[in-house]
Structure formats: C-alpha cells, structure tokens
Amino acid sequence: MRLGIIGLPGAGKTSIFNALTGSDLPVGNHLSHVKIHTGVANVPDPQLESLIALYEPRKTTYAQITFGDVAGMGEDGSLSGDLVNQLAQWDGFVAVLRAFEDPLTAAPPTPEQDVQVMEAEFLLNDMLRIEAHLERLADDRQIGARDRAELERELDLFQRLTKALQAERPLRGQTLEDAERELLQGYGLISSKPLLLVQNLEEGKDPRPLASDLPSFALYGKLEAELAQLPADEAVGFRKEFEIAEAGNEGLMSACLSLLGQIRFYTVSASEVRAWLLPKGGTVLQAAGTIHSDMARGFIRAEVIQWDDLIQLGGLSEARAAGKLRVEGKEYAPIDGEVIHIRFNV
Ligand SMILES: Nc1nc2c(ncn2[C@@H]2O[C@H](COP(=O)(O)OP(=O)(O)OP(=O)(O)O)[C@@H](O)[C@H]2O)c(=O)[nH]1
Ligand SMILES: [Mg+2]
Structure with missing residues (x-):
C-alpha cells in the first residue's frame, strides 16, 4: 500500500x-x-515480535x-x-x-483553516476534471462514437459525482460499484481517496x-x-x-x-515469520494469493488461529494436536491478528 x-x-x-x-x-x-x-x-x-520470539526463525518480515x-x-x-x-x-x-x-x-498555526483550504482545492480539481470529461461524453454522444448503453451509464455516473461535488461532498464518501471504481481510475479524482x-x-x-x-x-x-x-x-x-x-x-x-482498511495476518515457520496485509473483509483465498499465486491456485483449506492462542499453545503442531486449529474454506474472511496456514496442492 x-x-x-x-x-x-x-x-x-x-x-x-x-x-x-x-x-x-x-x-x-x-x-x-x-x-x-x-x-x-x-x-x-509487537504481535509479530512475540511470534518471532516463539519461532526463532531464520528470517523475519x-x-x-x-x-x-x-x-x-x-x-x-x-x-x-x-x-x-x-x-x-x-x-x-x-x-x-x-x-x-x-x-x-x-x-x-491555523490547522482548521488549512484542512478547509486543501479540501476545497481537492473538490475544485475534481470538479474541473469531471466537467471536462462530461463535455467529451456529450461530444461522443452527438457523433455516436461509442456504445450507447455504456455511454449512458458513464454519463449517469459522472453526473452523480458532479452533484456530490456541487454539494461540497468529497468523492471518498460516494458509494460506488467495483466496476465504477475501476472506471474512475485514471481520471485523477483526488477527493475520492x-x-x-x-x-x-x-x-x-x-x-x-x-x-x-x-x-x-x-x-x-x-x-x-x-x-x-x-x-x-x-x-x-x-x-x-x-x-x-x-x-x-x-x-x-x-x-x-x-485508513487504508487493512488488517494484518501472519504466517509462521522455522524459516520465516511474516506479517501480511489484507483488505478488511477479504477472503482467505485472497490472503493465500498474496503469499503466493500457487497457494491460491491449489487452495485446499486454511488452518487458522489467533496469534496469542498460538503463543499460549506453543506452535502450530501443538495447536493442531490439541485440536485448536480451526479449519476454514476459501470464503472465510480472516480477522486482524490471525495466524494462517494454507494447505494447497499444485
Ligand atoms: N516546533 C516544531 N517545528 C517543526 C515541527 N515539524 C517541523 N518543524 C520545523 O518546521 C520546518 C519545516 O518542516 P519540514 O518537515 O521541512 O516541512 P515540509 O512540509 O516538508 O516543508 P516543505 O517540503 O518545504 O513544504 C523545519 O524547520 C522543521 O524543523 C514540529 O512538530 N514542531
Ligand atoms: Mg519537505
């Protein structure tokens, strides 16, 4: 990030x-x-450091x-x-x-005023960019340059954004579908971040x-x-x-x-103890893909435990033997602080 x-x-x-x-x-x-x-x-x-102290791995990340x-x-x-x-x-x-x-x-110092000054500039920038794009869309519509339905969807989106900005609402507060979010990338709309x-x-x-x-x-x-x-x-x-x-x-x-909506999860072994980031609400399959694309491709299941429970039990094998490793499928959404072990086969 x-x-x-x-x-x-x-x-x-x-x-x-x-x-x-x-x-x-x-x-x-x-x-x-x-x-x-x-x-x-x-x-x-500090959580990662406790896991490092337990595993004494060759590498820490x-x-x-x-x-x-x-x-x-x-x-x-x-x-x-x-x-x-x-x-x-x-x-x-x-x-x-x-x-x-x-x-x-x-x-x-005038911190309060400085926020307003910056936000106003962000809104103004986005407004100018959106207006310029709406003009291009209007031209496209006139000459029939693009697929009609697609063009109308885009017009509708940009008009919605204009309304928000006119009401002095930054675009970051706007609810958007994934496809819309993707479409907006590349327009330099900075109040959306x-x-x-x-x-x-x-x-x-x-x-x-x-x-x-x-x-x-x-x-x-x-x-x-x-x-x-x-x-x-x-x-x-x-x-x-x-x-x-x-x-x-x-x-x-x-x-x-x-701010970035990220949670942390951990992987542990004698060779490496490592912390990773995952968007909150992301799935364990996504987490597997962050570690290695093979793990996502050959995903079978995940074994999951909170970091402090793992430390109390003394390691993954001990936790497994005690029946304390939860087994989760690919749709599972990890929560912050979990140690995850992916079973996979490629
Ligand atoms: N007293 C005090 N002085 C600070 C603080 N932070 C920065 N300064 C001083 O303010 C001056 C500017 O700090 P910078 O960190 O260079 O500010 P900047 O935003 O990077 O400045 P530009 O890159 O020139 O826009 C320096 O002389 C800093 O030592 C602070 O928290 N307290
Ligand atoms: Mg500087």
Missing part, C-alpha cells in the same frame, strides 16, 4: 516522512515545486507501507496539473497540518479539536523525526524519561492501516 504525505509548504511533511521511514531528508526548505521522495516503512508490530513525501502544493493549497497527476498515483493521503509556530514566517489528518504539534502542546469528520491523529513531528534517528533502545529510554507515553510514529502507522 502507498500513502502520500501532503500539506501546505512548511507543514512538516518531510519531518513526518523521516519519522515514519527513519530517513534523514533535509527539512525546512519550504518547497513549492513538485518533488517526491519515496520510502518504505515497516509496520511496528514486517508488513510494509510505502510513503511519499509529496511537496509542491502552493501556499494557498493550489495544485498544479503535474502535482495532481502525481497525487493520482497514491492509495490515500496523510495531510499534515501545521500546529506549531513557524520559525520562518512567525505565522500562527482516503484522507487522514495529522496535526503536527509544538512539543508538549495538546491537539486542537478539528471540526471535520475525517479521521485524525496528532504527534510531535520534529521530535518523532529526531527519535527515529536514535537506536531503538535509546529512543525508548528517552520516551520514558520525558514521559511520552506512546511512540507517535507507531500510533500514526496504525491510523494509516485503518
């Missing part, structure tokens, strides 16, 4: 990108041209999210065509809101309430970026000393997982 970190210039995008990915990109540039850095972050996972530090919004939130084309490539966005005093401009608000706080300050129904999170971006550069045990020591209860980057990462 890929999440783009966006925000007004100087909001702290690069700081938060560094905090999440452990990178050390320079901060404080106030860039307003399009520039994207990509980095991969392991999803912090965390679930991963790819983050992009996407600079290039104007001071007023404006989006160039080039930036929109870049934004269209991501599965969703983390919008960083400056909630600290800006040392460069001394402007007071999930959006998480992140208040980037002055150290020691509390988050402000935001009048928005979007999911939100708050953290000390600068501090988290600095801690991400320390060896893990030193960072833990520092947090204890300064009574920073939980690692902000870990909380942010779980907020990202739920």
Whole structure:
C-alpha cells in the first residue's frame, strides 16, 4: 500500500516522512515545486515480535507501507496539473497540518483553516476534471462514437459525482460499484481517496479539536523525526524519561492501516515469520494469493488461529494436536491478528 504525505509548504511533511521511514531528508526548505521522495516503512508490530520470539526463525518480515513525501502544493493549497497527476498515483493521503509556530514566517498555526483550504482545492480539481470529461461524453454522444448503453451509464455516473461535488461532498464518501471504481481510475479524482489528518504539534502542546469528520491523529513531528534517528533502545529510554507515553510514529502507522482498511495476518515457520496485509473483509483465498499465486491456485483449506492462542499453545503442531486449529474454506474472511496456514496442492 502507498500513502502520500501532503500539506501546505512548511507543514512538516518531510519531518513526518523521516519519522515514519527513519530517513534523514533535509527539512525546512519550504518547497513549492513538485518533488517526491519515496520510502518504505515497516509496520511496528509487537504481535509479530512475540511470534518471532516463539519461532526463532531464520528470517523475519514486517508488513510494509510505502510513503511519499509529496511537496509542491502552493501556499494557498493550489495544485498544479503535474502535482495532481502525481497525487493520482497514491492509495490515500496523510495531510499534515501545521500546529506549531513557524520559525520562518512567525505565522500562527491555523490547522482548521488549512484542512478547509486543501479540501476545497481537492473538490475544485475534481470538479474541473469531471466537467471536462462530461463535455467529451456529450461530444461522443452527438457523433455516436461509442456504445450507447455504456455511454449512458458513464454519463449517469459522472453526473452523480458532479452533484456530490456541487454539494461540497468529497468523492471518498460516494458509494460506488467495483466496476465504477475501476472506471474512475485514471481520471485523477483526488477527493475520492482516503484522507487522514495529522496535526503536527509544538512539543508538549495538546491537539486542537478539528471540526471535520475525517479521521485524525496528532504527534510531535520534529521530535518523532529526531527519535527515529536514535537506536531503538535509546529512543525508548528517552520516551520514558520525558514521559511520552506512546511512540507517535507507531500510533500514526496504525491510523494509516485503518485508513487504508487493512488488517494484518501472519504466517509462521522455522524459516520465516511474516506479517501480511489484507483488505478488511477479504477472503482467505485472497490472503493465500498474496503469499503466493500457487497457494491460491491449489487452495485446499486454511488452518487458522489467533496469534496469542498460538503463543499460549506453543506452535502450530501443538495447536493442531490439541485440536485448536480451526479449519476454514476459501470464503472465510480472516480477522486482524490471525495466524494462517494454507494447505494447497499444485
Ligand atoms: N516546533 C516544531 N517545528 C517543526 C515541527 N515539524 C517541523 N518543524 C520545523 O518546521 C520546518 C519545516 O518542516 P519540514 O518537515 O521541512 O516541512 P515540509 O512540509 O516538508 O516543508 P516543505 O517540503 O518545504 O513544504 C523545519 O524547520 C522543521 O524543523 C514540529 O512538530 N514542531
Ligand atoms: Mg519537505
């Protein structure tokens, strides 16, 4: 999964990108041209670590999210065509809101207003793109260039979207059929993508309430970026000393997982213990296909157990012997935290 970190210039995008990915990109540039850095972050996972401690495998693999530090919004939130084309490539966005005093401009933070500015730009962009497409469809209809029924369905869809945007409703709230969702890919409709608000706080300050129904999170971006550069045990020591209860980057990462509607499942063996992502509601057959296409092709059944039950029982063979492994067919929808063993035959 890929999440783009966006925000007004100087909001702290690069700081938060560094905090999440452990990178050390320079901060404080106030860039307003399009520039994207990509980095991969392991999803912090104490459950996986317990499974690793039990199995002592040769290899361990965390679930991963790819983050992009996407600079290039104007001071007023404006989006160039080039930036929109870049934004269209991501599965969703983390919008960083400056909630600290800006040392460069001394402007007071206005996180609430910044959300509105960004959302308005997203809506405007989508409106322009949809209008342009509706015009093309009208032309096609006139010259009879396309299959009539298909054209009418598409017109109907785009008119529905226009109505939502006119009512200032972002397209992410729109219920769409899979085929419609697929059709819309490639139109650069950015208000259709999930959006998480992140208040980037002055150290020691509390988050402000935001009048928005979007999911939100708050953290000390600068501090988290600095801690991400320390060896893990030193960072833990520092947090204890300064009574920073939980690692902000870990909380942010779980907020990202739920934003993307992903759950985690695990596979365990002496050679590898691994965490995987699966869209919530996805089937165990889909999970098998994520591991290896052969497993989906030759799927027979899945053996399933919650991670903590597995640890209590001491391993898959012990759980099987105790009759504690559930057997599930391909339609089963795994829940978060399950260890899954696929039986397959190719
Ligand atoms: N006090 C404080 N300063 C911060 C925080 N986050 C970032 N800064 C500072 O604000 C400035 C801008 O931070 P960046 O992370 O570069 O912001 P950005 O959004 O990437 O900026 P551009 O890429 O130029 O748009 C830097 O000087 C940071 O050190 C924070 O949480 N608190
Ligand atoms: Mg930056």
